[in-house]
Amino acid sequence: MPRIGAEPARRRELINAALHVIGKSGTLDVSVKEIANKAGMSSALAFHYFGGKNEIITETMRFLLSELTASLRSRLVGKVGPHQRLEAVLEASFSASQFKRKTIAAWLVFYVHAYSSKSAARLLNIYSKRLESNLVHSYRQIFADLPPAKKAAESTASMIDGVFIRHALRKNGPDRFEAIEICRSHIAAQIAANSSIRGNSH
Amino acid sequence: MPRIGAEPARRRELINAALHVIGKSGTLDVSVKEIANKAGMSSALAFHYFGGKNEIITETMRFLLSELTASLRSRLVGKVGPHQRLEAVLEASFSASQFKRKTIAAWLVFYVHAYSSKSAARLLNIYSKRLESNLVHSYRQIFADLPPAKKAAESTASMIDGVFIRHALRKNGPDRFEAIEICRSHIAAQIAANSSIRGNSH
Amino acid sequence: MPRIGAEPARRRELINAALHVIGKSGTLDVSVKEIANKAGMSSALAFHYFGGKNEIITETMRFLLSELTASLRSRLVGKVGPHQRLEAVLEASFSASQFKRKTIAAWLVFYVHAYSSKSAARLLNIYSKRLESNLVHSYRQIFADLPPAKKAAESTASMIDGVFIRHALRKNGPDRFEAIEICRSHIAAQIAANSSIRGNSH
Amino acid sequence: MPRIGAEPARRRELINAALHVIGKSGTLDVSVKEIANKAGMSSALAFHYFGGKNEIITETMRFLLSELTASLRSRLVGKVGPHQRLEAVLEASFSASQFKRKTIAAWLVFYVHAYSSKSAARLLNIYSKRLESNLVHSYRQIFADLPPAKKAAESTASMIDGVFIRHALRKNGPDRFEAIEICRSHIAAQIAANSSIRGNSH
DNA sequence: AATGAATGAGCCTTCATTCAT
DNA sequence: AATGAATGAAGGCTCATTCAT
Numbered sequence: 001m002p003r004i005g006a007e008p009a010r011r012r013e014l015i016n017a018a019l020h021v022i023g024k025s026g027t028l029d030v031s032v033k034e035i036a037n038k039a040g041m042s043s044a045l046a047f048h049y050f051g052g053k054n055e056i057i058t059e060t061m062r063f064l065l066s067e068l069t070a071s072l073r074s075r076l077v078g079k080v081g082p083h084q085r086l087e088a089v090l091e092a093s094f095s096a097s098q099f100k101r102k103t104i105a106a107w108l109v110f111y112v113h114a115y116s117s118k119s120a121a122r123l124l125n126i127y128s129k130r131l132e133s134n135l136v137h138s139y140r141q142i143f144a145d146l147p148p149a150k151k152a153a154e155s156t157a158s159m160i161d162g163v164f165i166r167h168a169l170r171k172n173g174p175d176r177f178e179a180i181e182i183c184r185s186h187i188a189a190q191i192a193a194n195s196s197i198r199g200n201s202h
Numbered sequence: 203m204p205r206i207g208a209e210p211a212r213r214r215e216l217i218n219a220a221l222h223v224i225g226k227s228g229t230l231d232v233s234v235k236e237i238a239n240k241a242g243m244s245s246a247l248a249f250h251y252f253g254g255k256n257e258i259i260t261e262t263m264r265f266l267l268s269e270l271t272a273s274l275r276s277r278l279v280g281k282v283g284p285h286q287r288l289e290a291v292l293e294a295s296f297s298a299s300q301f302k303r304k305t306i307a308a309w310l311v312f313y314v315h316a317y318s319s320k321s322a323a324r325l326l327n328i329y330s331k332r333l334e335s336n337l338v339h340s341y342r343q344i345f346a347d348l349p350p351a352k353k354a355a356e357s358t359a360s361m362i363d364g365v366f367i368r369h370a371l372r373k374n375g376p377d378r379f380e381a382i383e384i385c386r387s388h389i390a391a392q393i394a395a396n397s398s399i400r401g402n403s404h
Numbered sequence: 405m406p407r408i409g410a411e412p413a414r415r416r417e418l419i420n421a422a423l424h425v426i427g428k429s430g431t432l433d434v435s436v437k438e439i440a441n442k443a444g445m446s447s448a449l450a451f452h453y454f455g456g457k458n459e460i461i462t463e464t465m466r467f468l469l470s471e472l473t474a475s476l477r478s479r480l481v482g483k484v485g486p487h488q489r490l491e492a493v494l495e496a497s498f499s500a501s502q503f504k505r506k507t508i509a510a511w512l513v514f515y516v517h518a519y520s521s522k523s524a525a526r527l528l529n530i531y532s533k534r535l536e537s538n539l540v541h542s543y544r545q546i547f548a549d550l551p552p553a554k555k556a557a558e559s560t561a562s563m564i565d566g567v568f569i570r571h572a573l574r575k576n577g578p579d580r581f582e583a584i585e586i587c588r589s590h591i592a593a594q595i596a597a598n599s600s601i602r603g604n605s606h
Numbered sequence: 607m608p609r610i611g612a613e614p615a616r617r618r619e620l621i622n623a624a625l626h627v628i629g630k631s632g633t634l635d636v637s638v639k640e641i642a643n644k645a646g647m648s649s650a651l652a653f654h655y656f657g658g659k660n661e662i663i664t665e666t667m668r669f670l671l672s673e674l675t676a677s678l679r680s681r682l683v684g685k686v687g688p689h690q691r692l693e694a695v696l697e698a699s700f701s702a703s704q705f706k707r708k709t710i711a712a713w714l715v716f717y718v719h720a721y722s723s724k725s726a727a728r729l730l731n732i733y734s735k736r737l738e739s740n741l742v743h744s745y746r747q748i749f750a751d752l753p754p755a756k757k758a759a760e761s762t763a764s765m766i767d768g769v770f771i772r773h774a775l776r777k778n779g780p781d782r783f784e785a786i787e788i789c790r791s792h793i794a795a796q797i798a799a800n801s802s803i804r805g806n807s808h
Numbered sequence: 809a810a811t812g813a814a815t816g817a818g819c820c821t822t823c824a825t826t827c828a829t
Numbered sequence: 830a831a832t833g834a835a836t837g838a839a840g841g842c843t844c845a846t847t848c849a850t
Contacts, residue, residue: 007809026318029231031844042811043845053845108314114371115307116228121371155361155384162364169316169323182357185395186388193391206829208834233819244836249821408850410813430721433635435840446815451842509721516714518775520632525775559788563761566768573720573727586761589799590792597795613830637823648832649824659824 011049011059013039018060022109023102028057058119061110064103065127071095072134082141086156086187089134090180093160099176104168132157143194152190159186213251213261215241220262224311225304230259260321263312266305267329273297274336284343288358288389291336292382295362301378306370334359345396354392361388415453415463417443422464426513427506432461462523465514468507469531475499476538486545490560490591493538494584497564503580508572536561547598556594563590617655617665619645624666628715629708634663664725667716670709671733677701678740688747692762692793695740696786699766705782710774738763749800758796765792 017039021030032053036046050056072092079085097103114120135153136146143149163182167174205211219241223232234255238248252258274294281287299305316322337355338348345351365384369376407413421443425434436457440450454460476496483489501507518524539557540550547553567586571578623645627636638659642652656662678698685691703709720726741759742752749755769788773780 010809026314028229032846033844044811044847045809047846048810105317108317111367111371112228112310112314115310124371151384151387155388158364158368158384159357159361159388160364161367162360162362165313165363165367166360169313169326182353182360185353186357186361186391189388189391189395193387193394205834206832212834234821235819243834245820246822246836247834250834255820407813408811414813430718431634436842437840445813447841448815448843449813452812452814457841512718512721515771515775516632516718519711519714528775555788555791559765559792562768562772562788563765563792564768565771566764566766569717569767569771570764573717573730586757586764589757590761590765590795593792593795593799597791597798616830638825639823650826650832650834651830653825654831 007049010041010045014046014049014056015060015063018056019064019106020102022060023106026105026109028109028113032056057113058123061113061120061123064106064110065123068092068098069127069130071098082138085134085138087184089131090160090183093164094176094179096176099167099174099179101168101173104164104174108165108168142191148194152194155190156183156187159183209251212243212247216248216251216258217262217265220258221266221308222304224262225308228307228311230311230315234258259315260325263315263322263325266308266312267325270294270300271329271332273300284340287336287340289386291333292362292385295366296378296381298378301369301376301381303370303375306366306376310367310370344393350396354396357392358385358389361385411453414445414449418450418453418460419464419467422460423468423510424506426464427510430509430513432513432517436460461517462527465524465527468510468514469527472496472502473531473534475502486542489538489542491588493535494564494587497568498580498583500580503571503578503583505572505577508568508578512569512572546595552598556598559594560587560591563587613655616647616651620652620655620662621666621669624662625670625712626708628666629712632711632715634715634719638662663719664729667719667726667729670712670716671729674698674704675733675736677704688744691740691744693790695737696766696789699770700782700785702782705773705780705785707774707779710770710780714771714774734763748797754800758800761796762789762793765789
């Protein structure tokens with residue numbers, strides 16, 4: 001959610017460039033000059049707009065998260081049933097725009113960056129909480145009880161992350177349909193397992 | 203001051219130091235000087251022993267992978283049943299020595315590094331293949347058919363990675379018992395789901 | 405502090421400084437920092453302008469050669485007779501500006517550098533060819549036949565280089581008049597020798 | 607004239623290696639390690655024998671000069687006539703062993719080194735004086751008067767150096783017969799020029 | 809708004825040199 | 830005699846950042 005200031009276009013160009021360069025190199029160890037040049041401007045201007053490399057990175061991360069959030073929000077519109085909503089989460093997570101090699105790489109980079117950066121951790125946490133709340137909400141409509149819903153949500157979130165990270169390193173590029181399918185199966189198994197328990201308890 | 207025949211010891215000290223420094227900072231962007239000093243020597247000596255920063259990093263990664271491999275191998279000794287073997291995989295993956303915050307961070311760093319480094323990717327691939335083959339082997343004893351075994355293996359490997367990565371960012375430090383439990387549940391659900399399918403097919 | 409549009413001036417300052425430092429030390433083994441500081445700037449700026457030490461050296465060599473070329477060209481203006489032209493070559497080669505101890509030292513350094521550097525060899529070759537063509541042209545007006553003209557040109561070029569190198573090591577500094585005189589004598593002897601042969605052949 | 611100490615063989619190996627490495631790279635900017643390894647020993651041993659890099663270089667230069675001196679001395683044996691003696695100088699200067707690309711390169715390197723190194727300059731000076739005295743002696747037997755003999759000697763020495771340096775950069779390797787021929791012609795022209803003067807004075 | 813000029817700090821790496829063994 | 834261990838110093842180069850224009 002970059003603040004819309006006087007020069008939104010320039011900032012967007014820089015963020016796009018940062019995304020590109022970081023995603024391509026798979027590391028934050030890229031120079032501001034490289035990013036700025038990719039955006040067609042001098043590095044001095046990038047500093048003028050963002051104040052420092054850290055800010056460029058943070059804003060780029062924020063942008064990526066906001067895109068995912070928007071993607072999810074739009075896909076949830078009108079989906080009321082829990083199964084539909086879980087499916088929407090998968091589709092947003094592995095949407096065509098997010099699940100490209102470069103974007104995945106950027107995600108990973110930011111993910112790891114959150115380990116050592118307070119601000120990055122904060123950003124990631126917001127998204128993480130929102131995703132979890134979404135999952136819990138849906139599972140609760142299925143399981144009724146909170147604890148199993150929470151457990152399933154945590155499990156599903158882990159699965160999404162795991163599939164994400166593993167597909168990032170795929171030689172032939174990531175396959176979003178396969179990714180979704182794995183997660184879908186996991187959700188189904190999760191639900192089946194819990195239902196059978198409930199079934200057995202009768 | 204020069205100790206004689208110190209090469210292997212010095213190398214190990216350096217690898218340990220690298221693990222420490224990389225794990226603590228959560229990035230490969232650490233100087234050789236920092237690593238060497240942590241190991242109680244000058245950076246020149248580190249270069250003497252490893253030839254370059256790249257080699258230090260690669261060897262450190264190799265060490266981490268070899269430890270995991272050894273850990274798994276020792277836990278598999280005498281385990282014949284597939285359930286026992288799957289459990290062994292979990293225990294190795296989330297063993298106390300591996301599942302410490304700093305070690306996890308190092309893992310993540312290397313994981314992401316593999317995205318852009320040929321040699322790191324190669325190393326990771328070896329481990330990845332071995333893990334998968336282990337999982338497939340176990341699942342096949344349960345499911346008989348290869349395709350579902352492969353699917354379950356891939357799903358389980360993803361789950362392990364996902365749990366790993368998510369726990370890395372936990373504020374209160376990772377909880378290996380919880381981690382294992384999530385994966386165990388996933389395996390159980392996986393098995394249950396497949397068995398019921400087979401049951402239905404009769 | 406930043407001056408505007410300073411690039412050409414800065415580059416010249418650096419080249420002058422390089423000439424000075426290299427000429428004074430008699431080796432290419434001088435640090436960029438030393439050169440840059442001599443030119444009154446930080447080494448980082450030198451890298452900014454030239455890209456690397458190699459470029460600084462190559463450009464400095466190119467400058468020295470271009471100066472010699474210009475010097476020769478200007479001295480050749482209006483000189484039509486071969487004797488006048490040969491004399492112009494000597495005067496250019498041992499001009500006051502070129503034949504100072506530091507400049508000679510720089511020449512030697514570059515000369516030797518050409519042994520191991522492709523680009524330096526290329527530069528030197530251009531100058532060498534031009535000098536030879538000049539000499540051959542003049543001698544041919546005297547000898548008529550090409551082979552003796554070529555031989556005399558090669559001999560004269562060698563003599564110029566030899567005098568150059570020997571005077572470089574003179575304790576009391578080089579003496580350009582003596583240098584020119586030696587070469588002049590050589591040219592005269594060369595011409596006399598060839599003429600007498602022709603005379604004898606009648 | 608390296609002093610024959612306790613370990614002459616080792617020292618010779620090192621000097622040979624230094625000659626090889628310096629001649630091949632065309633610069634003194636080679637590491638002691640490289641030289642020592644080429645000689646099949648550790649760099650520490652090289653330091654043990656020579657005390658420092660400077661000494662290695664100086665001794666290597668001394669060796670080269672002593673070889674030339676020996677070569678000249680042996681060729682002068684029995685040569686009494688001045689023409690024979692001048693020819694012997696040429697043959698020694700461009701002897702097959704001296705006039706190889708690597709050796710020439712080493713010569714040049716040392717030559718330039720003498721510009722900035724006192725000890726190298728001293729060594730070169732000794733050889734230089736000896737050569738000059740040889741030439742003067744011969745020329746004097748031809749010209750009788752000292753001044754023209756001195757002049758001719760200086761001129762010849764310059765020519766030898768010039769031919770040397772120019773042949774060093776030859777693409778197809780140096781050609782010693784051509785080199786000798788150029789110098790021989792120069793000597794002849796020198797003598798002819800002076801004789802005709804004397805002839806005219808009658 | 810935009811950029812070239814400018815630099816201090818830091819990094820990787822090499823090397824001459826010393827020292828115990 | 831011989832060498833690996835060990836390091837301080839230095840060098841080339843990059844980069845984030847600032848500043849004047």
